[in-house]
Amino acid sequence: MSTPVASVDPLETMPVSPYAGVTRWTLRLWFAALVAFLYLPIAFMIIFSFDEGATPGLPITGFTLRWYDEMLGNRQLLRALANSVTVAAVVAVLSTIIGTMAAFVLVRGGIRYPSVTRIAFTLPIMVPGVLIGVSLLIFFARAADIPLSLATVTAGQLVVTVPFVLLIVASRLQGFDRRLEWAAADLGATPRQTIRHIVLPLIAPAILAGALISVTLSIDEFVITWFTVGNQPTLPTYIYTRVKFGVTPEVNAVATVMLVATLLIFAIATVALGRARRWSRRARLAPRA
Amino acid sequence: MNAHGYDLSRRRFLQASALAGVAVGMGGITAACNAIGGGAVQGGTFNWMTWGDHYIDEQLKAIEASDKIVANISELAGNAEGFAKVKEVKGQLDMISGDALWVPDAYFAEGLIVPFDINELKVSQQLYPFARQFEIWTKPEGYLGYPFGWSPISIYYNAAEVSPAPDSWQVLLDPKYKGRIVVENQPEEIVAYMGKAAGFDDVYNMTDDQLATVKGLLEQLKPNVLRFAQQATDSVNAMISGEAWLITGNFGNEDRVKDGGGPEIKGYIPKEGTVGWMDAEMIVKDGANTSLLFPYLEKAEQAENIAANFIKHGRPLFSEKAYQVLVDQGEKDRADRYRWTESEAILSQTTLKGPGTSTAKSIQLFNEIFGA
Amino acid sequence: MTTRVVGGATLAPPTAASGGRISSLRRFAPFIPAGLILVGLFFVPLAVMLVFSFWSTGANLDVIPVWTLENYANFFENTTYVRTLFKTLVIGAGVTLVSLVGAFAVAYFLARYVSRRWARVALLIIIVPFWTSYLLRVYSWQAILGERGALNQVLMGLGLISEPSRLFVYNDIGTFIVLTYVYLPFAALVLYASLERFDFTQLTAAQDLGARPHQAFRHVLLPQIRPGLITAAIFVFIPILGEFLTPSMVGGAGGLLIANLVANFFKNALIPEGAAVGFMIAAFVLVLLIAFRRYLRVEDVYARG
Numbered sequence: 022m023s024t025p026v027a028s029v030d031p032l033e034t035m036p037v038s039p040y041a042g043v044t045r046w047t048l049r050l051w052f053a054a055l056v057a058f059l060y061l062p063i064a065f066m067i068i069f070s071f072d073e074g075a076t077p078g079l080p081i082t083g084f085t086l087r088w089y090d091e092m093l094g095n096r097q098l099l100r101a102l103a104n105s106v107t108v109a110a111v112v113a114v115l116s117t118i119i120g121t122m123a124a125f126v127l128v129r130g131g132i133r134y135p136s137v138t139r140i141a142f143t144l145p146i147m148v149p150g151v152l153i154g155v156s157l158l159i160f161f162a163r164a165a166d167i168p169l170s171l172a173t174v175t176a177g178q179l180v181v182t183v184p185f186v187l188l189i190v191a192s193r194l195q196g197f198d199r200r201l202e203w204a205a206a207d208l209g210a211t212p213r214q215t216i217r218h219i220v221l222p223l224i225a226p227a228i229l230a231g232a233l234i235s236v237t238l239s240i241d242e243f244v245i246t247w248f249t250v251g252n253q254p255t256l257p258t259y260i261y262t263r264v265k266f267g268v269t270p271e272v273n274a275v276a277t278v279m280l281v282a283t284l285l286i287f288a289i290a291t292v293a294l295g296r297a298r299r300w301s302r303r304a305r306l307a308p309r310a
Numbered sequence: 311m312n313a314h315g316y317d318l319s320r321r322r323f324l325q326a327s328a329l330a331g332v333a334v335g336m337g338g339i340t341a342a343c344n345a346i347g348g349g350a351v352q353g354g355t356f357n358w359m360t361w362g363d364h365y366i367d368e369q370l371k372a373i374e375a376s377d378k379i380v381a382n383i384s385e386l387a388g389n390a391e392g393f394a395k396v397k398e399v400k401g402q403l404d405m406i407s408g409d410a411l412w413v414p415d416a417y418f419a420e421g422l423i424v425p426f427d428i429n430e431l432k433v434s435q436q437l438y439p440f441a442r443q444f445e446i447w448t449k450p451e452g453y454l455g456y457p458f459g460w461s462p463i464s465i466y467y468n469a470a471e472v473s474p475a476p477d478s479w480q481v482l483l484d485p486k487y488k489g490r491i492v493v494e495n496q497p498e499e500i501v502a503y504m505g506k507a508a509g510f511d512d513v514y515n516m517t518d519d520q521l522a523t524v525k526g527l528l529e530q531l532k533p534n535v536l537r538f539a540q541q542a543t544d545s546v547n548a549m550i551s552g553e554a555w556l557i558t559g560n561f562g563n564e565d566r567v568k569d570g571g572g573p574e575i576k577g578y579i580p581k582e583g584t585v586g587w588m589d590a591e592m593i594v595k596d597g598a599n600t601s602l603l604f605p606y607l608e609k610a611e612q613a614e615n616i617a618a619n620f621i622k623h624g625r626p627l628f629s630e631k632a633y634q635v636l637v638d639q640g641e642k643d644r645a646d647r648y649r650w651t652e653s654e655a656i657l658s659q660t661t662l663k664g665p666g667t668s669t670a671k672s673i674q675l676f677n678e679i680f681g682a
Numbered sequence: 683m684t685t686r687v688v689g690g691a692t693l694a695p696p697t698a699a700s701g702g703r704i705s706s707l708r709r710f711a712p713f714i715p716a717g718l719i720l721v722g723l724f725f726v727p728l729a730v731m732l733v734f735s736f737w738s739t740g741a742n743l744d745v746i747p748v749w750t751l752e753n754y755a756n757f758f759e760n761t762t763y764v765r766t767l768f769k770t771l772v773i774g775a776g777v778t779l780v781s782l783v784g785a786f787a788v789a790y791f792l793a794r795y796v797s798r799r800w801a802r803v804a805l806l807i808i809i810v811p812f813w814t815s816y817l818l819r820v821y822s823w824q825a826i827l828g829e830r831g832a833l834n835q836v837l838m839g840l841g842l843i844s845e846p847s848r849l850f851v852y853n854d855i856g857t858f859i860v861l862t863y864v865y866l867p868f869a870a871l872v873l874y875a876s877l878e879r880f881d882f883t884q885l886t887a888a889q890d891l892g893a894r895p896h897q898a899f900r901h902v903l904l905p906q907i908r909p910g911l912i913t914a915a916i917f918v919f920i921p922i923l924g925e926f927l928t929p930s931m932v933g934g935a936g937g938l939l940i941a942n943l944v945a946n947f948f949k950n951a952l953i954p955e956g957a958a959v960g961f962m963i964a965a966f967v968l969v970l971l972i973a974f975r976r977y978l979r980v981e982d983v984y985a986r987g
Contacts (some may be wrong), residue, residue, distance in 0.1 A: 033700070040895070046796060047796075048787055048788075048790065048791035048795070049791065051784075051787050051788065051791070052787075052788055052791050052792075052804070055784065055788055055808070055866070056807060056808070058863065059808060059811050059867065060811060061826060062811075062819045062822035062823050062826065062863075063819065063822070064816065065822040065825050065826060065832070066814065066818050066819060066821075066822045069822070069825075072919050119715040119716050119719065119844060120716060122712035122713065122716070122732060123712065123713045123715070123716035123717070124713070125712060126709065126710060126712050126713035127713070129709075129902060131706065131709040131710045131712075131713060132710070132711075132713065140968075140971055140972070140975070141720060143722065143723050143920070143971065144964070144968070145720070145918060146916070146917070146921060147920045147923065147924075147967045147968070147971075148724075148728070148924070148960070148963075148964045149894075149923065149924035149941050149944055149960050149964075150924050151924075151926070151941070151944055151945050151948050151956070151960065152728070152731065152944070152956075152957065152960035152961075152964070153724070153727075153728075155862055155948055155953060155956070155957070156727035156728050156730060156731040157723065158724075158726035159727065159731070159734075159953075160726065162907050164726075164727075164730065174724055176719075176751050177723070178935075179719050179723070180719060180720075180723045180724050183716055183719055183720075184720075185858070185917070187716060188913055188916070189875060189913065189918075190877075191871060192876065192909040192910060192912075192913045193875055193876070193879070193909075194908070195909055196909065219738065223879075226874075226875050226878050226879075227875045228800055229802075230872065230874070230875040231899075232803075233806075233871065234868065234871060237809055237812045237813060237868075238815045241812065241813065241814070241815060241826070243816065243817075243927070244924075249826075250694070256815065257766075257815060257816070260815055260817050260818070261817065272815065272818060276814040276815050276818050276880045279813065279814060280810065280811070280813070280814050283810050283813050284785050284810060287806050287810070291799075291802075291803060295799075300830060309739065
């Protein structure tokens with residue numbers, strides 16, 4: 022018995038929308054346009070860091086590296102930069118851990134009134150930052166008698182970053198197919214193993230998104246930080262305080278350096294992860310002795 | 311293996327290591343920055359909250375090298391915010407800079423600062439004599455701060471676009487200049503400017519009637535204002551680009567606009583009088599390191615340093631000797647442009663900025679006019 | 683329990699006997715740090731501020747502990763606050779809509795047509811600009827949109843306009859553009875996280891069953907990513923109510939939003955007055971959230987488990 026007719030995968034002949042190709046190209050263009058839109062001000066910001074004029078802005082009067090030179094000698098500025106980076110890293114790690122843990126409890130039924138709790142966690146995002154900042158200043162200084170420092174800055178930023186992480190992870194966790202976990206339980210996994218090997222990896226993108234948002238919110242956080250910062254400035258507060266006589270392109274230089282450094286770090290991290298993946302795959306496929 | 315078909319635990323371990331490596335790298339950069347930022351120096355560190363133009367890094371380093379005194383600076387943006395903060399955290403600071411009326415009325419009244427005998431500081435002899443004797447800074451217990459700089463608010467205009475040459479606050483209300491004015495984003499000061507335009511003297515303690523008059527002027531001002539400047543940079547940029555023909559601000563904007571490649575601008579102090587400030591370094595009560603302050607000031611306030619500060623930041627200062635230094639350096643023209651020697655005369659005509667009884671009402675008024 | 687592990691296996695949730703009883707405190711424990719932050723660093727300090735909002739400020743900026751409703755009365759007497767709040771809501775809604783549409787297009791593209799690895803790279807490319815200074819980026823927008831700015835120069839060069847336009851900046855349009863610029867990436871990130879786990883072959887299946895593409899979109903895709911859409915909307919709309927830097931820098935003299943009015947008080951250390959307006963905003967948004975809570979429920983449509 023033979024079937025001379027080659028069998029065709031039904032998916033191949035399924036009617037595809039006539040707009041599929043157009044849609045795909047439109048989306049590609051949109052993505053490119055969006056990236057251009059996002060980087061347009063960045064491009065200007067970088068250009069201004071090379072501008073002769075002491076005031077960042079058009080017109081460009083000349084090219085110079087002077088501001089980079091001054092930036093390196095400006096200890097206040099560098100210290101502010103270092104503080105910002107440190108605080109952002111700590112805030113990202115802490116808020117991701119705290120928010121993810123709390124998301125599990127919120128979604129999996131450890132809380133009596135989950136929707137009220139959800140609204141409660143939306144509140145910090147909803148209250149104007151100035152209000153939160155001032156309330157924390159008064160709280161730290163009068164009520165708790167805690168000196169202002171980078172620790173208080175971190176605490177203040179956690180108030181707004183933890184809700185973000187919590188809500189993102191909870192939203193992802195909400196529709197999580199629990200049958201995967203039950204199957205794992207059936208196969209003998211403890212709840213802890215299940216979470217570690219099944220749930221966390223599958224919600225990893227949401228956790229990563231939360232971490233990224235935390236870093237983004239923290240590194241340029243100004244309003245709350247302004248009220249909770251002590252003797253160690255962060256970069257945004259430093260820039261803001263150039264109020265009386267103006268900002269010089271040194272800050273553009275710092276911003277450019279930060280941007281380049283961040284892109285480099287992520288490029289390295291992506292390559293490192295790619296390598297890691299290749300190694301683990303190779304190790305997995307290697308014949309067991 | 312889970313549904314996605316790869317071994318996650320090993321992958322995650324490697325991912326985690328890569329990320330840890332990145333984090334360690336960043337930590338290293340941070341540590342390096344901190345090392346640049348000034349490690350522990352024997353001799354002492356004091357905490358100083360001030361504006362960015364009160365010091366120059368090279369001078370700080372020189373003082374560190376010679377006297378081993380390190381200034382740990384935290385930034386001050388505005389008096390009110392600084393005041394609110396200092397009230398909360400006074401133990402953490404040793405020195406704070408402040409503008410005129412804030413010094414006697416607010417800081418001293420709250421018991422936040424310590425008066426001292428200014429003549430104890432040898433370098434104070436380099437100041438103009440009247441600067442050591444400002445009535446509002448003189449208390450029985452001593453002098454409230456070491457004088458530093460000053461400036462009235464002037465109006466600057468684009469000579470080519472604005473004619474006839476103005477001499478009053480009223481020019482800001484002229485409908486000819488609709489959308490051509492940039493003022494600083496300081497609601498209280500804007501209300502004060504209009505108070506001056508109305509001819510009132512004490513614009514920080516206005517009565518309700520006076521505020522009602524000011525309200526009318528604010529309504530006239532609103533359509534003329536293009537935008538509010540967050541920093542002096544904004545106003546200067548607006549002039550340079552030609553967006554604005556009139557701005558308000560501290561001394562020095564002519565140079566800044568010229569430096570940025572902008573048109574020729576002229577500045578003047580309005581004939582009705584103006585508001586302004588003069589600032590000083592104040593000693594905070596209960597600061598932990600106040601013993602370092604006098605040695606620091608003796609060095610930092612020397613005429614050469616003051617002159618260098620003027621060249622860098624561009625506003626007049628109270629040091630008489632520094633004027634001589636500038637003349638010797640060939641900068642007499644520049645110093646005269648900033649009215650260096652006229653400080654006494656100008657300041658006697660200037661209402662000093664500060665908190666007052668009408669502050670809350672002024673802000674309410676501003677919100678009412680400039681809100682939606 | 684039946685456990686044939688082949689397609690069609692029946693699984694059931696672990697019963698108390700098999701799953702083990704976890705004490706409710708232990709189950710609650712991981713929530714405690716988040717709870718502490720919320721209560722200790724948010725609710726308690728705000729309660730203090732609430733008390734302050736019923737007091738007033740003295741001439742030398744002291745808070746006078748005399749109970750008064752004046753600050754709140756002012757919110758209604760001085761009609762600017764309500765009008766500005768309304769304006770802020772309108773602009774916020776507009777920015778949210780535009781951001782969601784734009785972000786959705788990007789997220790859809792990245793989730794469906796791009797491999798996961800490159801999608802992550804793309805998201806990083808989108809997010810990284812936001813690790814530079816907000817102030818500097820907005821300054822750059824002034825340079826782009828301003829009278830002598832790049833946009834005007836391009837438009838004039840193309841001959842579309844004969845003299846520089848002030849259409850785009852120092853007014854509400856400028857605020858709108860820059861706010862969209864600031865918030866679209868957040869929306870993209872959230873929507874991506876939601877779209878990424880969506881099984882796109884469902885759309886194929888739906889079409890196979892006769893649905894047109896837009897029907898498949900509306901009835902299969904949208905309901906499943908509704909939690910993501912709602913989260914993204916919240917992340918954009920609500921922070922806009924607290925935005926004051928952008929309106930003050932590109933909104934022009936008439937572009938103040940409600941948070942500017944609050945900030946004006948705090949900049950002058952008028953804490954009680956500022957707190958009162960701030961709380962009125964917060965109360966209003968709370969009312970909104972409660973009124974629309976039905977639409978905000980992010981439980982999955984298929985009510986699993």
